[in-house]
Amino acid sequence: QVQLVESGGGLVQAGGSLRLSCAASGRTFSSYRMGWFRQAPGKEREFVASINWTDGSTLYQDSVKGRFTISRDNAKNTVYLQMNGLKPEDTAVYYCTAKQGGVVLATTPDRYPYWGQGTLVTVSS
Numbered sequence: 001q002v003q004l005v006e007s008g009g010g011l012v013q014a015g016g017s018l019r020l021s022c023a024a025s026g027r028t029f030s031s032y033r034m035g036w037f038r039q040a041p042g043k044e045r046e047f048v049a050s051i052n053w054t055d056g057s058t059l060y061q062d063s064v065k066g067r068f069t070i071s072r073d074n075a076k077n078t079v080y081l082q083m084n085g086l087k088p089e090d091t092a093v094y095y096c097t098a099k100q101g102g103v104v105l106a107t108t109p110d111r112y113p114y115w116g117q118g119t120l121v122t123v124s125s
Contacts, residue, residue, distance in 0.1 A: 001026045002024070002025075002026045002027050002098060002114040003024070003025045003026050004022055004023070004024055004096045004097070004098060004114060004115065004116035005022065005023045005025075005096075005116055005117070006020060006021065006022050006094065006095070006096045006116045006117065006118060006119040007020070007021050007023075007119060008020040008021050008119060009093075009094060009119030009120045009121045010120075010121070010122070011122045011123075011124065012086055012121070012122070012123055012124070013123070013124050014086060014087055014088055014123055014124065014125050015085060015086065016086050016123070017082070017083060017084045017085075017086065018083050018086065018121060019080055019081070019082045019083070020036070020080065020081040020083070020094055020096075020119060020121075021078055021079075021080055022034070022036075022078060022079040022080070022081075022096030022116060023076075023077065023078050024077045024078065024079065024096075024098065025077060029053045029077065029098065030053055030054055030102075031053070031054065031100060031101070031102055032053050032098050032099065032100055032101075032102055033050055033051070033052055033053065033098070033099050033100075033101060033102040033103075033104065033105075033106065034050060034051050034053055034070075034072065034079045034096070034097070034098050035047065035048070035049065035050035035051075035096070035097040035098070035099075035106075035112055036048040036049050036050070036070060036079075036081045036094055036095065036096060036097070037094070037095045037097055037109060037112075038090075038092035038093065038094045038095065038121075039092055039093050039095070039118075040089075040091060040092040040093075043092075045095070045109050046061065047061050047107040047108070047109075048060070048061055048064055048068065048081070048094070049061065049064065049068055049070040049081060050070065050105070050106070050107075051070045051071065051072055051079065052102035052103060053072055053074075053102050054102050054103075055102075056071075056072065058070050059105055059107070061107075063089075064083075064090075067083065067084050067085040067086075068081060068082065068083050068084070069081070069082040069084075070082075079096060081094070083121070086121075086123045087123060088123045088124070088125045089123075090121060090123050091121060091122050091123045092120075092121060093118040093119065093120050093121075094118065094119050094120075094121055095115055095116055095117075095118045096115070096116040097109075097112035097114060097115050097116070098112065098113075098114040099111060099112045099113060099114065
């Protein structure tokens with residue numbers, strides 16, 4: 001049973017930084033792709049970033065490139081999302097996700113079968 005537990009959300013001023021963590025358990029994730037999605041009030045869930053657990057290759061949504069960094073710590077079975085230069089439009093619930101097949105890129109929610117409970121990020125202007 002895959003379990004994903006996010007932490008690190010909170011309230012931050014525009015221009016500030018936060019680091020989200022996702023503790024993964026229940027499987028060996030070496031062949032998985034891990035991702036972060038977000039959902040703002042009244043909007044659809046959208047892709048933010050993903051990482052191939054095996055080789056660390058990454059993919060980002062255009063609006064977060066250069067500001068957000070996804071990474072993983074193999075020893076801790078944890079995936080991180082470092083968010084710098086936060087903007088009010090980054091306000092959302094952020095979800096950690098996982099799927100088998102780390103090489104295959106996927107940016108839609110239906111491609112990821114495993115989800116965490118979400119953590120709220122609020123960016124004030």
